[in-house]
Amino acid sequence: MKARPSALLMLTTLLVAALLDILPLTAPVAHWRPDWLALTVLYWCLAAPQRFNIGSAWLAGLMLDLLLGGLLGQHALAMIVMAYPAVRLSAQFPLFSVLQQLLLVAAALALYRGMLMWIYGVSGAGPLDWAFWAPLVSNVLLWPWLDFGLRRLLRRGARETAGL
Amino acid sequence: MRDSLFQRGPSPLLRLLVLAALSLALLFLDRNTHQLDTTRSVLATLLHPLQVAADLPVRARAWLHEHIAAHHTLITRNQALREENRLLRARLARFAALQRENEELRALLHSARRLETRLASARLLAISMTPYRQQAVIDKGTQDGVEVGMPVIDEHGLVGQIIRAHPYHAEVMLISDPNHATPVQDLRSGVRSIAQGTGRTDVLNLLYLPANTDIREGDLLVTSGLGGRFPPDYPVARVAEVSRAPGSAFAHIRATPLAHLNTGRKVLLVTARPLIPAAPPDDEARPAAEAETNPP
Numbered sequence: 001m002k003a004r005p006s007a008l009l010m011l012t013t014l015l016v017a018a019l020l021d022i023l024p025l026t027a028p029v030a031h032w033r034p035d036w037l038a039l040t041v042l043y044w045c046l047a048a049p050q051r052f053n054i055g056s057a058w059l060a061g062l063m064l065d066l067l068l069g070g071l072l073g074q075h076a077l078a079m080i081v082m083a084y085p086a087v088r089l090s091a092q093f094p095l096f097s098v099l100q101q102l103l104l105v106a107a108a109l110a111l112y113r114g115m116l117m118w119i120y121g122v123s124g125a126g127p128l129d130w131a132f133w134a135p136l137v138s139n140v141l142l143w144p145w146l147d148f149g150l151r152r153l154l155r156r157g158a159r160e161t162a163g164l
Numbered sequence: 165m166r167d168s169l170f171q172r173g174p175s176p177l178l179r180l181l182v183l184a185a186l187s188l189a190l191l192f193l194d195r196n197t198h199q200l201d202t203t204r205s206v207l208a209t210l211l212h213p214l215q216v217a218a219d220l221p222v223r224a225r226a227w228l229h230e231h232i233a234a235h236h237t238l239i240t241r242n243q244a245l246r247e248e249n250r251l252l253r254a255r256l257a258r259f260a261a262l263q264r265e266n267e268e269l270r271a272l273l274h275s276a277r278r279l280e281t282r283l284a285s286a287r288l289l290a291i292s293m294t295p296y297r298q299q300a301v302i303d304k305g306t307q308d309g310v311e312v313g314m315p316v317i318d319e320h321g322l323v324g325q326i327i328r329a330h331p332y333h334a335e336v337m338l339i340s341d342p343n344h345a346t347p348v349q350d351l352r353s354g355v356r357s358i359a360q361g362t363g364r365t366d367v368l369n370l371l372y373l374p375a376n377t378d379i380r381e382g383d384l385l386v387t388s389g390l391g392g393r394f395p396p397d398y399p400v401a402r403v404a405e406v407s408r409a410p411g412s413a414f415a416h417i418r419a420t421p422l423a424h425l426n427t428g429r430k431v432l433l434v435t436a437r438p439l440i441p442a443a444p445p446d447d448e449a450r451p452a453a454e455a456e457t458n459p460p
Contacts, residue, residue, distance in 0.1 A: 015214065022218045024290040033292075054179040058187070066208050067215060069301070069328070069335045070294040072200060073190030080187070084180045120296055123195060128296060 005048050009157050013040050013150065014060055022067050031131040034138040037064050038112050041079055042105065043150050045086035046093050057083035071123055078115035082108045102140055109139045205330045212333050215291050215301055222290035281395055282435045284309065286316075288336070296363055298341035300324070302431065305332040313393060315434040321399040321422030322346065322387060323431050338425050339400065340365050348400050349388035353378040356388050357417075359401060365425040368401050370417040375408045377415055385419055395436040 017036040025033055041060050044052035061079030065072050086093075086108055093101065113136060117128055174182075194200050286304040293299040304310050306329045316323040316336050324338040339346050340361040348359045348370070355378055359368040373379065383403040389396025401419035408415050 019214055019218055022215060022291045022293075024218070024222055024292055030292060054176055054183060058183045061187075062207075063211060066204070066211050068292075068294040069299045070297065071191050072194040072204060073187040077184060077187035077191070080180055080183050084176055087176045119191065123191070132296075 004051060004158070005044070005154050006157055006161070007051075009153060010044055010048075010052060010056075013044075013153070014063075018060075018063060018067060021064065031134045032138045034135055034142045035109060035112065037061075037075075038079065038082060038109060039139060039142060039146055040150075041083060042086055042108055043146060045083045046090045047150070047154065049087045049090040053087060054080050054083050071119070074116065074119040074123070077119065078112045081115045082112040085111070098144075102143060105143045106136060106140050109136055201328070204328070208328070208330050209332060212330070215289055215333070218291045219289040284433045284435070286310075286431055286433055288429050288431055289333075296342075298324075298338040298344070298361060298363060298365065298425070299327075300336045300338060302326075302334050302336055302433075303332075304433065305330050305334050307331050309435070310334045310433060315394045315398070315436075316431050317398055317434055318423045318429065318431045320424060321401070322394065323423045323425065325393065326433075336431075338365075339421055339423070340368065340425055345371070346394065346400055347388045347390040348385040349396075350379050350403075351384040351386050352380075353383070355379055356390065357385075359385060359419060366420055367404075368419045368421060370403075370415075370419060373415045373417060375413060375415045377417075379403055379406060379415070379417055381406055395434060398434075 014037065017040040020036040021033070037060055041052075041057045045054075045057060057079040058076045061076030062072065064075040064079075068075070089104065093104070096104065113133065117132060120128060190200070194204075284304065286302040286308075289301045289303060291301060293301070302310075302316070310326060310329045312326050312329050314326045314329075316325060322339055324336045324341070324344065326334050327337045328335040337344050338361070339359065340363065342361050342363045344361045346359045346368075347356070349356045355373070357370045357373050357379075360371055362369055370379070370385075381403050384399060385401045385403065387394040387396055387398045387400055399422050401421045403417060404420045405418040406415060407417075
């Protein structure tokens, strides 16, 4: 059973995630910063594919491009490449075990990072080292908490609309 | 089982393909043309409040630090600043006389190409930008007279240049960005070179210098003014390491930027215009071989 999230809830979570993506961090910690916005996009693609589809993922990626000041379209492209398998698998996803879910999340974000790495490489950014893949670890560690938190928000939203 | 039971509109695959093509088109246009600049400015301005919000914690800490400082600390600091101000003023008084003398001599030599520079203060927002790039956001935009290409300095040296100017904020490419190259000159020997960023805030590489070039560790590098983007004689970096590999025709020289390139600090924007407009035409023909930047 899936609750339908309101547009306001989705927009708010996306803006908060974007804010966390640009919050200043000191150099060693910044390497481990999870991809907040990508995780949030992934969550909504899995939880509400009827309301949050590849188009929304693309817009979220474009927002990140504008905020980070990179080339327009790089995060947008990476987001949709990640969102497509998520949308296709969204019906089966709740049936998987927790471990399988985590593996799929890791794979989707590896796709996202891989796409970004390719674009950085093509557009001539600085040297990419092992630290480029460090956020994958924090992403996987963060996912269960994000899943838990967003699901509670979703349920509360559903209850409020039902109570009206 | 397909998830298309309640699906409306085009299939996910079609959406993916169309949007991927659109993204690639955007990437291409943004990298190679200026057609997206206006759209980008509008959208970036709409999203700027988010950047301001991300900068708030650092700003609040600075504010608290200033307002909760003890009375005697403020007095001591005030005295120190006054003392420094007096010293700087005294030095500046001599500087004004020297500048006039310099202008007169240059006028005699018919080599009038000095620039009048004006400074405006701005602040680098403490937010993180694209990783593996060296960029920053300042809190002044075209409404305050900021233009694309304007040099940005701090009290220690050259910081970078404006690459995108929006109405209320602007984006700065730092000299340490891998796509940034600064025309520099060794203050001691006069050797000219190009200092390219490496993506690390503490290292610049000097390009295209022969192995027997006269550059030593500790030399000060200043902007050469070639290319016309940066006014000459602003400090850029200090040479940190000179290595000459026996087989190589080029010297491998690394320098450390003098400006503090971390964010959350005050910087200055430089406007430079010719002091004496009517210069002899042959003096205008400056060598423009070195380009400052590749397009970002």
